[in-house]
Amino acid sequence: MGYCHCKSCRRWSAGPVNAFTLWKPEAVRIVQGAENIGTYTKTPRSHRKWCMTCGGHLFTEHPAWGLIDVYAAVIPDFPYRAGVHVNYTETKLRIADGLPKMRDVPKEMGGSGASVSE
């Protein structure tokens, strides 16, 4: 769990950061309204899902990473606790919370894995 500060997330979320929660696909189950979920394949690495009824953004599938980002805002009862900020060099909203700040993303995800100052 963490915050992504990249431009792409800012535009998609219409906010300064995207609070993400990453899950293995088998841990995510649509319990209602699956027929109303639209997909926008931004890139082969990001399949954005949104509600065709209300227009709300739901989650993003990242098949290359084997992960699904369920936006923290759509699971309000989940005990969200951010552990990291990613793509912090692109930030428009510095957050001095003492959590690690990554230049981009972890090495395992194809990034530099480098940290930057708060």
Ligand SMILES: [Zn+2]
């Ligand atoms: Zn992002």
